[in-house]
Amino acid sequence: MTGGIDIAIIWAFIIAFAVFVYVVMDGFDLGLGILFPLFPAKSDRDVIMNSVAPVWDGNETWLVLGGGGLMAAFPLAYAVLMPALYTPIIAMLIGLVFRGVAFEFRWRTTQQQQNRWDIAFAGGSLLAALAQGIALGAILQGVHVEGRHYAGGWWDWLTPFSILTGLAIAVGYALLGATWLVLKTAGDLRDKAYHLCWYLLFAMLGAIAAVSIATPFLHKQYEARWFAWPNILLTAPVPLAVAAVTVLLLRSLAAKQDSRPFFLTLALFALSYAGLGVSMYPYIVPQSITIWQAASPANSQIFMLFGVSILIPLILGYTAWAYWVFRGKVRAGSGYH
Amino acid sequence: MFDGFGAVELARAQFAFTMSFHIVFPAFSIGLASYLAVLEALWLWSGRDVFLDLFKYWLKIFAVAFGMGVVSGIVMSYQFGTNWSTYADKTGPVIGPLMAYEVLTAFFLEAGFLGVMLFGLERVGHRLHFLATLMVAIGTLISAFWILAANSWMQTPAGYAVNADGQFVTESWLGVIFNPSFPYRLVHMVLAAYLTTALVVGAVGAAHLLRNRNLAGARVMFSMAMWMATLVAPLQILAGDQHGLNTLEHQPAKVMAMEGHFTSHPNGAPLVLFGLPNQAAGKVDYAIEVPRLSSLILKHSLDAPLAGLDTVARDNWPPVPIIFWSFRIMVGMGFLMLGLGLLSLWMRCWGTLYESRLLHIFATAMGPAGFVAVLAGWFTTEVGRQPFTVYGVLRTADSASPLAAPAVGSSLLAFVIVYFIVYAAGLTYLFRLMAQPPQHGEQGPSGDMASHAAGITPAAGVAAEGAVR
Numbered sequence: 001m002t003g004g005i006d007i008a009i010i011w012a013f014i015i016a017f018a019v020f021v022y023v024v025m026d027g028f029d030l031g032l033g034i035l036f037p038l039f040p041a042k043s044d045r046d047v048i049m050n051s052v053a054p055v056w057d058g059n060e061t062w063l064v065l066g067g068g069g070l071m072a073a074f075p076l077a078y079a080v081l082m083p084a085l086y087t088p089i090i091a092m093l094i095g096l097v098f099r100g101v102a103f104e105f106r107w108r109t110t111q112q113q114q115n116r117w118d119i120a121f122a123g124g125s126l127l128a129a130l131a132q133g134i135a136l137g138a139i140l141q142g143v144h145v146e147g148r149h150y151a152g153g154w155w156d157w158l159t160p161f162s163i164l165t166g167l168a169i170a171v172g173y174a175l176l177g178a179t180w181l182v183l184k185t186a187g188d189l190r191d192k193a194y195h196l197c198w199y200l201l202f203a204m205l206g207a208i209a210a211v212s213i214a215t216p217f218l219h220k221q222y223e224a225r226w227f228a229w230p231n232i233l234l235t236a237p238v239p240l241a242v243a244a245v246t247v248l249l250l251r252s253l254a255a256k257q258d259s260r261p262f263f264l265t266l267a268l269f270a271l272s273y274a275g276l277g278v279s280m281y282p283y284i285v286p287q288s289i290t291i292w293q294a295a296s297p298a299n300s301q302i303f304m305l306f307g308v309s310i311l312i313p314l315i316l317g318y319t320a321w322a323y324w325v326f327r328g329k330v331r332a333g334s335g336y337h
Numbered sequence: 338m339f340d341g342f343g344a345v346e347l348a349r350a351q352f353a354f355t356m357s358f359h360i361v362f363p364a365f366s367i368g369l370a371s372y373l374a375v376l377e378a379l380w381l382w383s384g385r386d387v388f389l390d391l392f393k394y395w396l397k398i399f400a401v402a403f404g405m406g407v408v409s410g411i412v413m414s415y416q417f418g419t420n421w422s423t424y425a426d427k428t429g430p431v432i433g434p435l436m437a438y439e440v441l442t443a444f445f446l447e448a449g450f451l452g453v454m455l456f457g458l459e460r461v462g463h464r465l466h467f468l469a470t471l472m473v474a475i476g477t478l479i480s481a482f483w484i485l486a487a488n489s490w491m492q493t494p495a496g497y498a499v500n501a502d503g504q505f506v507t508e509s510w511l512g513v514i515f516n517p518s519f520p521y522r523l524v525h526m527v528l529a530a531y532l533t534t535a536l537v538v539g540a541v542g543a544a545h546l547l548r549n550r551n552l553a554g555a556r557v558m559f560s561m562a563m564w565m566a567t568l569v570a571p572l573q574i575l576a577g578d579q580h581g582l583n584t585l586e587h588q589p590a591k592v593m594a595m596e597g598h599f600t601s602h603p604n605g606a607p608l609v610l611f612g613l614p615n616q617a618a619g620k621v622d623y624a625i626e627v628p629r630l631s632s633l634i635l636k637h638s639l640d641a642p643l644a645g646l647d648t649v650a651r652d653n654w655p656p657v658p659i660i661f662w663s664f665r666i667m668v669g670m671g672f673l674m675l676g677l678g679l680l681s682l683w684m685r686c687w688g689t690l691y692e693s694r695l696l697h698i699f700a701t702a703m704g705p706a707g708f709v710a711v712l713a714g715w716f717t718t719e720v721g722r723q724p725f726t727v728y729g730v731l732r733t734a735d736s737a738s739p740l741a742a743p744a745v746g747s748s749l750l751a752f753v754i755v756y757f758i759v760y761a762a763g764l765t766y767l768f769r770l771m772a773q774p775p776q777h778g779e780q781g782p783s784g785d786m787a788s789h790a791a792g793i794t795p796a797a798g799v800a801a802e803g804a805v806r
Contacts (some may be wrong), residue, residue, distance in 0.1 A: 012783045057407055061448045064414050065440045071417060072437040075504070080419045081427070082418025089419055090748045092411045094755050100408035101759050107767040107782075118708025140701040148426055148502070220612040300430040304437050311441040318449045325453055325460055326708020 007302060008295040011073040012284065014308055020273055022062035024266055026196035028052075029059050031177020033099050033125020034170060036118060038196065041265045046120060051184040053103055058319055060096065073301055074294040076148060077284040083150040084143040085135045085157055088263050093250055098124030126170060130334050133169025138163030141218050144231060145288040161214055168207035172269065175200040179262035186329045190258070197253055197261060208272055212239070215279060218272065219287060222279050235278055345737045350421040351752060353420035353719075355412050358756050362406030364711045367481055367527065368534025369399050370474035372561075373454075375782040377470050381463060387553050390779040394554065395538070398770050400455050400782045405763050407448075410750070420745060424736035425727050431497055432487050434796045438482035447476035455782050472544065482526055484601040489519035491727050492718065493587045494671055505727070517587050521580040522718075526574045529714065530673060533707025535565035538556045539677075540704025543697040545774045550691050554775030559700070560690060563681035570674040578634075584721075585635055588728060590649045591721030596631055597621045598645040605629035612664070619646070621661075652795055654722040664717035670710035677703050 024239055031053050039045055052059075071078040102121035109117060138157035143150060161235060181193035216223040226235045245267045252260035284291045295301065342350075373389020373395055380388035414436070416427045425433075453461060461469070497505045507513055542559030545552050586590045593599075597609040599619045608631040613626035632641040646654055677699060684690045722728055726736040737742040 056454050057404075057451055058445065059412065060407070060447035061440065061444045064411055064444060065437070067414050067418070068433065068436045068440050071425055072433025073428045075433060077430060079422040079426035079738075080416045082415065083422050083740055086419055086738075086740065086748070089415055092749060093528075094416060095752060097408045097755055101763060102405055104404045104782075105714055105762060105766060108401065108769065149739045150422070151739070154740065162391060180601050267438055296430040296433065297500065297504075299507055303507070303510055306435045307438055307441050311445075315441070315445040315449065318737050319445070322449055322452050325457055 002068065007298055007305065008291050010335065011301050012291045015069050015073060016273075016277060018062055019066045020270070022059070022066055023269060023273070025059035025062055026056075027173045027269065028176040028180040028262070029056050030099070030125045030129045031173035031175065032119050032180065033177075034055065034129060034174045035177045035181075035196065036122035036125070038193070039189070047185055047189060047330050048181065049106065049121075051180070054326045055319075055322060056100075056103060058322065061099070063096075069304075072304060073296050074172060074284055074291065075296055077289060077294040079143055079148065080143065080150045080285050080289065081139065084152060085138055088131040088135040088138065088157055092128045092135070095127030095131060097122040097128075099128065100124075100206035109184050119174070125173075129170040129173045130166040134158075134162045134289060136169065137165030139288060140165070140215065140276070142287045143285060145285065161218065164207075164210055164214060167209050168204075171203045171207050172272075173201060176202045176262070176265050176269070179265045182258050183262045184330055194253065194256065201246075201265075202247060204268070210270070211272075212275070221287065232327065233283075237276050238271060238278070240256065242268065245271065338557075342742065342746070344740050344742040344745045345734055346738050347742055347749055348740075349733065351420060351745065351749040352416060354749070355409065355416065355752055356715075359406065359409040359413055360403055360711060360715060360759060361708050362409065363477070363480070364526075364530045364533050364708070365537065366399065366403050367477040367530035369395060369402065370470075370477045370533075372438055372534055372538065373399060374470050374474040374560075377467050382492075386777065387557050390554050390775050390777060393779040393781040394775040396455065396743055397782045399762060400766060401766055401770070402471035403447075403451065406759070409756075410761075418738075419738070419748070420738050422738040424731070427459075427504050427731060427736075428491075428727060429504070431490065431507050434507075435483050435487040435490070435514065439480055439487075442647060443476045443480035443483065446479065447473050450466055450476070450549075452494075458781060465724070478527065480758055481530070482523065485523045485526055486514045486516070489522045490516050492522075493518040494721055494727050497696075501732060505730075517578075518583055521576070521583045525576045525580045525714075527575070527709070529711050531565060532569050534575055535562045535569065536674065536677075536703050536705075536707040538562040539566060539700045541771045542701035546691060547694065547697045547701065549774070552774055553777070554779075555693050556754050558775070559686075562680070563685070563690065563700070567682045570671070570678040572761050573628060574671055574675060577668075578770075582635065582790070583677050584718075586603065588721065589644065590646065590653065590655060591660065591718070592635070593646045593649070594657045594721055595664040595717060596635075596643075597624070597657070597661050598631070599657075600647050601643070601645040602632070603642045605640040606631040606635075606645075608634065609661075610788055612661075616654070616657050616773045651743045653724065655721050660717050663713040663720070667710050667713035667717060668683055670706045670713065673703060697755075752797055796801070 032048050032052060036045065036048070040049060067078075070081075098120040102117040106121065108119035124165065134157060137159070141161055143156065144152035159242065175197065178193045178196045185193065191247060216226055225231060245264055248260060249264040249268070252264060280286055282290045282292075284294050288320055338641035350492060376388050376395070378466060379385070380392060437793050450469040450472040453466065455562040457469065457513050458466050473720065488512055493516045494505075494507040495516040496507060496514075498508050500506045539562030542555045542557075542562060548561055549555070573698050581592065581595075594614075597614050598606060598607070599614075599621065604626070607626035607628045609621055610625045610627060612621040612626075614621050629639045632643055633639050633643075646657070680696055680699065681690065684693050690696070724733050725731060726733050
C-alpha cells in the first residue's frame with residue numbers, strides 16, 4: 001500500500017467513528033425496543049415511539065455509512081468479514097426490517113394489529129442488538145482466512161464468547177434506552193425507567209467485567225496488549241475511568257438528575273469501545289488482516305476523504321438541529337404522531 | 338426447498354428478489370418527494386388550502402413508502418458483502434467510494450430532514466419546513482445520481498485499471514462517474530420515477546373522481562398528474578430510444594437479446610414484434626416480424642447491417658428470453674402511458690377532464706404501470722449485463738462469496754418470508770390511505786395532531802413543564 005500508510009490509519013479512525021456514532025445514536029433506539037415488553041400500556045408505548053420517531057432513520061444511516069465505508073476504504077476486510085458473519089448479519093438486517101417498518105405501521109392499523117407491530121418492534125430490536133453483539137464477539141475471536149477469502153464454516157461465529165458479547169450489547173442498549181426515557185419522558189414512565197436503570201446498570205457492569213476478563217484469554221496478543229509493561233501504563237486508566245464514570249452514574253441515578261444518566265452511559269460505551277480499539281489495533285480482522293493490508297488504494301481513500309471532511313461536520317450539524325427541533329420531554333397526547 | 342441450485346444461482350435469486358422489492362420504493366419516493374416539494378411551494382405561493390391538504394395527504398403515504406425503502410435499502414448495502422464478497426473485494430476501491438458518497442450526500446440529507454418534514458410543520462416556520470421538504474427531495478435525486486453512476490460503471494466500466502491483487506483501481510474519478518452509459522441511464526431512471534409517481538397520483542385522483550367528480554383535492558391531483566403524463570411520457574420514449582442507441586454502442590449483445598436477433602442481418606434487420614426466443618436452438622420460434630424496421634430504429638437506415646448473437650461467443654450470451662420479454666413489457670407500458678397522456682390532453686382541450694369516466698377508468702387501471710415498467714426495465718438492463726457483474730471484465734460466477742448453497746438458500750428463504758409479511762402489510766396500509774379521499778383540513782402524519790391536541794386541551798400543555806414549546 002504505497003503511500004497509503006497514514007491515510008489508512010485516518011480511515012480506520014473514520015470507520016471506527018461512524019460505527020461509534022451508530023452505537024451512540026441507534027443504541028438507545030434499539031434499547032427502547034428491547035424495553036418495550038416492560039411497558040405494556042399503549043399510552044406509554046406511544047410516548048416511547050414518539051420520543052424517537054423523528055430521528056430513528058438518521059440514526060440507522062450511520063450503520064449504512066459503517067458498512068458502505070468499510071467496503072470503500074477496506075474492501076478486503078468487508079469481503080472477509082461479511083461471509084464470516086453471514087448469519088448474524090442477515091439476522092440483524094431482518095430485525096432492522098421489522099423494527100423499522102413498525103414505526104409507521106403501528107399507527108396505520110386497527111387496535112389489535114397494532115399490538116402485532118409492537119411485537120415486531122420489540123422482537124426486531126432485540127434480534128438486531130443480539131446480532132450486533134454476536135458479530136462483535138465473532139470479530140474479536142478472529143476468523144479463518146485463506147488468501148483473500150473467508151475460509152471457515154457458516155456457524156464458526158457461534159461460541160460462548162460471542163453469545164456473551166451478544167447479551168452484553170443487548171443489556172447495554174437496554175440501559176441506553178432506559179436512560180433515554182429518563183431524559184425524554186416524565187411522570188410514571190420516567191420513574192419506571194429510573195427503576196429499570198438500576199438493574200440494567202448492574203447487568204451492564206457485569207457484562208463489561210465478563211467480556212473484559214474473557215477477551216485476554218482469546219489470544220495471547222490481547223493479553224500482551226493489556227498487561228505487558230509498558231502498555232499497562234496506557235491501558236490501566238481505561239478500567240479506572242470506567243469505575244469513575246460508574247460512580248457518577250450511580251450518583252445521578254440516586255439524585256434523579258434526568259439529563260445526566262444517558263450521557264454518562266454513553267461515556268461507559270465510549271470507554272468500552274476504546275478498550276476494544278486497544279485490543280484490536282492494528283488489525284481490522286483480528287490476527288489475520290491489518291488495516292494496511294485491507295486498505296483501498298490511496299487514491300480511493302483520498303477521494304473519499306475530501307467528502308468526509310466537508311460532509312461529516314455538515315451532517316452532524318443538521319442532525320443536531322433535528323434533535324433540537326424535537327427537544328424536551330415527550331408526553332402522552334402531545335407526541336409527534 | 339432450493340435443492341439443485343448452486344450458491345451462485347441462489348445468490349443471484351436473492352439479489353433479484355430483494356432488489357425488485359427495494360427498487361419500487363425509491364422509484365416512487367424520488368417522484369413523490371419532488372411532488373410534495375411542488376405542492377408545498379404552490380401552497381406557500383398561492384395560499385390555497387387545497388395544496389396543503391394534498392401535501393398532508395401524500396405526506397402520510399410518503400412516510401410509509403419511505404420507511405419501507407429505507408429498511409429494504411439497508412439490506413442491499415450489506416448484500417454486496419454477504420453474498421458477493423469477491424465482487425466487493427475487487428470492485429470496492431471503485432464502487433465503494435461512489436456508494437459512500439451516496440450515503441454522505443444523500444441518505445443523511447434525506448434522513449436528517451425527514452423528521453422535520455414529517456412531524457415539524459408546526460414546530461419550525463413554514464419557510465424552514467419547506468426547506469426541509471426541499472432537502473429531502475434533493476436528497477432523493479442525489480441518491481439516484483450516485484447509485485446510477487455505480488450501476489452504470491458495472492454496465493460500461495471506464496476510468497479504471499487492475500492492480501496486482503486483481504482489484505479494480507481508479508485512474509480517473511470523472512471517467513468512473515461519467516462513464517459512457519451514465520447520463521442516459523440517469524435521465525431515463527429519473528423520468529421513470531416521475532412518471533411512476535404521476536401514474537399513482539393520477540390513479541388515486543381518478544378513482545376518487547369516479548365516486549365524486551366534484552372533490553376539489555382529487556381534481557387538482559388528477560389534473561397535475563395528467564399534465565406530467567402528457568409531458569413526460571413522450572420525453573421518456575425519446576430518452577429510452579437514446580439510451581438504447583447508447584447500449585447498442587457499448588453493450589451490443591444486450592440489444593441483440595432485446596431484439597431477439599440470434600443471427601446477423603447484413604441487409605437490414607427485421608423488428609421482431611413477438612415470438613418465443615429459443616436460447617438453446619439460437620432462434621426465435623413463431624416470430625412475427627416487420628422487415629427492416631429494427632435497422633431503421635437502431636441505425637436510422639432501412640438496409641443498415643446489424644450483427645446478431647452469432648457474432649458473440651456462446652458463453653457470453655445473456656439469457657435471451659427474459660430480456661426479450663421484459664423489454665417488450667417496458668416498451669408496451671411506455672406506449673400505454675403515452676396514450677393516457679394524449680387522451681387526457683384531448684379531454685382537457687374538450688373540457689371533459691373531470692367528467693370522462695372512460696379516462697378515469699383508464700387512469701385508475703394505469704396506477705401500477707410505472708412500477709411494472711421500472712421493474713421490466715431493470716430486468717432488461719441487469720439481466721442483459723449477464724454473464725458479467727462488471728461488463729466484459731468480471732464474470733458473475735467469479736464474483737460470489739465462498740459460501741455453501743444451504744447458507745445462501747436459507748437466507749433467501751428468510752428474506753422471502755419476511756418480505757412477504759412486511760410488504761403485504763405495507764401495501765395494505767398504503768391502499769387504505771389512498772382509499773380515503775383527500776379532505777379539507779387534512780391531517781398530516783403527525784406533528785399537527787400533536788399541536789392540535791395540545792391546542793384543544795391547553796391544560797395538558799400548561800402541565801407539561803419543560804415540554805417542547
